[in-house]
Amino acid sequence: MATQLTVDQFRQWSDQDAWKRWELLRGTPTEMPEWPEGFHAVHMRIADLLGDYVIRRGFGSVAFLSGGLITQQNPDTVRCPAVMVLLDPTPTGEFPLRFTTRVPRLVVDLAVPGEPHGRAMRRVSNYIQFGVSLVWLVAPEEFAVIQFVPKQPPSVLDKTDELTGNGALPEFSCRVSDLFTLPGGQPPIQPE
Amino acid sequence: MATDTTTSPAKMNAEQFHDWTKLPTNAGRRYELDSGEVIEMPPPTRGHGFYCWLAIKLLTEYLTRRGVGHILTNDTGIVVARDPDTLRGADLMVFLRPPQPADFERPYVEDVPDLVVEIVSPSDTAKMLNRRVEQYLRRGIPLVWVIYPQTHLVYVYRPNEFNIVLDETDELTGNGVLPEFSCRVSDLFTLPGGQLPNASN
Numbered sequence A: 001m002a003t004q005l006t007v008d009q010f011r012q013w014s015d016q017d018a019w020k021r022w023e024l025l026r027g028t029p030t031e032m033p034e035w036p037e038g039f040h041a042v043h044m045r046i047a048d049l050l051g052d053y054v055i056r057r058g059f060g061s062v063a064f065l066s067g068g069l070i071t072q073q074n075p076d077t078v079r080c081p082a083v084m085v086l087l088d089p090t091p092t093g094e095f096p097l098r099f100t101t102r103v104p105r106l107v108v109d110l111a112v113p114g115e116p117h118g119r120a121m122r123r124v125s126n127y128i129q130f131g132v133s134l135v136w137l138v139a140p141e142e143f144a145v146i147q148f149v150p151k152q153p154p155s156v157l158d159k160t161d162e163l164t165g166n167g168a169l170p171e172f173s174c175r176v177s178d179l180f181t182l183p184g185g186q187p188p189i190q191p192e
Numbered sequence B: 001m002a003t004d005t006t007t008s009p010a011k012m013n014a015e016q017f018h019d020w021t022k023l024p025t026n027a028g029r030r031y032e033l034d035s036g037e038v039i040e041m042p043p044p045t046r047g048h049g050f051y052c053w054l055a056i057k058l059l060t061e062y063l064t065r066r067g068v069g070h071i072l073t074n075d076t077g078i079v080v081a082r083d084p085d086t087l088r089g090a091d092l093m094v095f096l097r098p099p100q101p102a103d104f105e106r107p108y109v110e111d112v113p114d115l116v117v118e119i120v121s122p123s124d125t126a127k128m129l130n131r132r133v134e135q136y137l138r139r140g141i142p143l144v145w146v147i148y149p150q151t152h153l154v155y156v157y158r159p160n161e162f163n164i165v166l167d168e169t170d171e172l173t174g175n176g177v178l179p180e181f182s183c184r185v186s187d188l189f190t191l192p193g194g195q196l197p198n199a200s201n
Helices: A007-014 A039-057 A117-130 A176-180 B014-021 B046-066 B101-105 B126-139 B185-189
Strands: A022-025 A028-031 A061-063 A068-072 A077-079 A083-086 A106-110 A135-139 A144-148 A155-157 A162-164 A173-175 B007-011 B030-034 B037-041 B070-072 B076-081 B086-090 B092-095 B115-119 B144-148 B153-157 B164-166 B171-173 B182-184
Touching (some): A007 A022, A039 A061, A068 A117, A106 A117, A117 B153, A117 B164, A135 B126, A155 B126, A162 A176, B046 B070, B046 B185, B086 B115, B115 B126, B126 B153, B153 B185
Antiparallel strands (some): A068 A077, B030 B037, B030 B086
């Protein structure tokens, strides 16, 4: 595709195929890796946990279906993480949340097997550079969360560890294993 | 780095682990120790060896110009944690000081290199990759490079700083740890003569 897309053009363009995930990199739509079986269940579980948290707090929003971060303009870049949590009130014109320049408190992405690590890590770096203070890279096949915060090394959390909001999500707490467990205790993904 | 495969149930310290690797039944196999647990590592791929060579070449040229320093290669073991013990096989370790006779009294490294370099294999997982970086930094290693052959990126890690992402258009420096070191990131992926292979295996 020779023509660079703007954010608005990308919004319309990406809606054409709801089954694929796209991001916009310097005006060029770029397909994101397809999620293997079980990842969608983990995705919804994470959105569910964070949605419950926002509801308990009484304000904030969770974008988990087609939200994106406008991290650069001219040419436009829109990163589309799996989940974003914003704790400030949503401006009227931005509801439901789609693409925003507001800085989320937390961004969650899923580590997809087969995707070059450099690409996944580049996304993480973009989020941190954008001002996000907490990023979780969730690895469903390894039942682990790699936590990134500015000015600190990555922190690998296993299923027995506690996952907190690390100051970005006040009073948030769950076990890492909760991200991979469906109601009733059934894990959505079996380890390889 | 290569991706771990199987885990032994027994918890060991680094010394026990070293003795265990010498058993005839374990001959010819590669292992690391992570929090006391043995992890078997698959043999490195041809591509991995190739990109290690390019990094060694650049760093050797740097140390030769400096006139002092040495490099450990071939996944030399380094103890990065005690109680429980973790011993990793780093792809490359750079020391700015000359080697001392006492260094070779132990089979693995227990002091702190100035730089650790890891070359990512396609089969590496996000968890293992980031765990290694975390362990190196918590050990006090002041500079860690993670080289991504598939995407021609280099991630530069320093303690108390978020990583820097460099692509082929960027310059890679010593970040205050390797004085006067400088190269282009593309040099890490470029054959002598300027060819840029797209080796990813």
